[in-house]
Amino acid sequence: MSNIKVRFFLNGKSISVKPLNSQDNLKTAREKLKQKISGSQQFLTKEGDLIDIDDEEYFTIKETINESRIINIKETGDKKEAKIKLNDETISTIQVDKKTKISDIRKSIQNIPESAHFYTVDNDVIEKEDEESFCVEESIK
Known part of the structure; x- marks a missing residue:
């Protein structure tokens, strides 16, 4: 387990840099970003697939960050x-x-x-x- 600084991008725009443990799950990341993102915004896998909010506890930071230590978030919904x-x-x-x-x-x-x-x-x-x-x-x- 290692602490890393993760950059979060929403629709291609940097919204935050947070120190996280590589074994933290995305649910923990969402809690740390609670004033920056809403429920209509979803994390993306390295491949660009949407991660359902209900599944965030099953994805770790290490599994989701790309080689530049970036996690992408996409706006969804109406x-x-x-x-x-x-x-x-x-x-x-x-x-x-x-x-x-x-x-x-x-x-x-x-x-x-x-x-x-x-x-x-x-x-x-x-x-x-x-x-x-x-x-x-x-x-x-």
């Missing part, structure tokens, strides 16, 4: 473009899976103030403590 507005001004436009949790969006966009709220399609406020239970499709018009 995406929508979402405009994030603050006081009627667009602060970000992102591509997200309709099943992405609102809490994941808050984590991924740094310039959303803690005091800001998301809203449902019916214009009801989503309280911050409830963001984990709402997904994008419930708040996009």
